[in-house]
Amino acid sequence: MNFTEKVERLKILVIGASTDVAITDEQEKEYIQLRKDLNLVSKFKSRQSKELKICSSLKEFRREMQNKGGYAERRESIRDIFYSLLEDEDSLLDSIEEIQSSVNFGHLKLLPQDIQDKGREMSEVYLYLYCIENSLRIFIDEVRKTETVNIPKKVQDTIDKLKKSEEESKYLPLRGDNDLFYCDFIELGKIIVGNWNVFSKYFPKQNEHWVNVIVDELYKIRCLVAHNGYVGKDERDALKVYYKNITAQLKI
Incomplete structure (x- = not known):
């Protein structure tokens, strides 16, 4: 997986952990490996949020998100957390958004x-x-x-x-x-x-x-x-x- 795919996969994992009850051992292992891989990338290290820095497991991330409110509020917080990591990729979408706005x-x-x-x-x-x-x-x-x-x-x-x-x-x-x-x-x-x-x-x-x-x-x-x-x-x-x-x- 390239950088964007890894970040997107990480996002999917934390959304699931923050809105579902069960967190499997496989998901925990994948979260740990993704954080390890991504922390080797300067872009990720410089832009990652406090939650991604301090939460070494999905369970810790879920506890952080529980302070944000209900599921809708947690999803919104996660979108904000990942926005800066993925914003450069939005240049691919400019033409579509320009058409829509017109x-x-x-x-x-x-x-x-x-x-x-x-x-x-x-x-x-x-x-x-x-x-x-x-x-x-x-x-x-x-x-x-x-x-x-x-x-x-x-x-x-x-x-x-x-x-x-x-x-x-x-x-x-x-x-x-x-x-x-x-x-x-x-x-x-x-x-x-x-x-x-x-x-x-x-x-x-x-x-x-x-x-x-x-x-x-x-x-x-x-x-x-x-x-x-x-x-x-x-x-x-x-x-x-x-x-x-x-x-x-x-x-x-």
């Missing part, structure tokens, strides 16, 4: 405020999904220019089915100028994993299981958006992490 929601003012607020939050989710999915398409397409990438049969069947449906609905615009535009996260993941001998060198610190897990989580969020479901804050935070991990991994 969207005019004035025509939604007739709707209840709660619906307006959730609409803005869901617009952010859509932007992240759109950028991630198209980043994967561009990545696969670039690799195909120099290497042989075979499309798995089930993926090709899905592509052919969507093309046939498109031909029957002439009023709909074409999806794109190549077959990858007929693939969503699941199909794109299958192409990468199905050609792991080609793509593995682009994921030197990960494996095909990591790709499957990320793609599966992204697909679940995509389905919520497709059916106008609401994506909660935890899922939106996870989506930002996936975006940073994928773009960093692929050097996009």
Whole structure:
């Protein structure tokens, strides 16, 4: 794991310890090892909070967080604790946030405020999904220019089915100028994993299981958006992490 991944993992551990009752021995060992590894990095040493400095175990960290109030207050405190450790990574997200801030929601003012607020939050989710999915398409397409990438049969069947449906609905615009535009996260993941001998060198610190897990989580969020479901804050935070991990991994 790189620095960002270790910090994100540490954040997940302390959130779990601060909001759940049980702390396992494995979690304690992982917390201790992560602190040890991260303390070798000057950025972490100079920016870590008092809580991370003094708490040598997850149980100690939980006791510190219990003084902050309920679960919501503890989560907010943890977000503040980790903000300075991860703020430099936010440059990857500037373009998305700039697009979101420029969207005019004035025509939604007739709707209840709660619906307006959730609409803005869901617009952010859509932007992240759109950028991630198209980043994967561009990545696969670039690799195909120099290497042989075979499309798995089930993926090709899905592509052919969507093309046939498109031909029957002439009023709909074409999806794109190549077959990858007929693939969503699941199909794109299958192409990468199905050609792991080609793509593995682009994921030197990960494996095909990591790709499957990320793609599966992204697909679940995509389905919520497709059916106008609401994506909660935890899922939106996870989506930002996936975006940073994928773009960093692929050097996009």
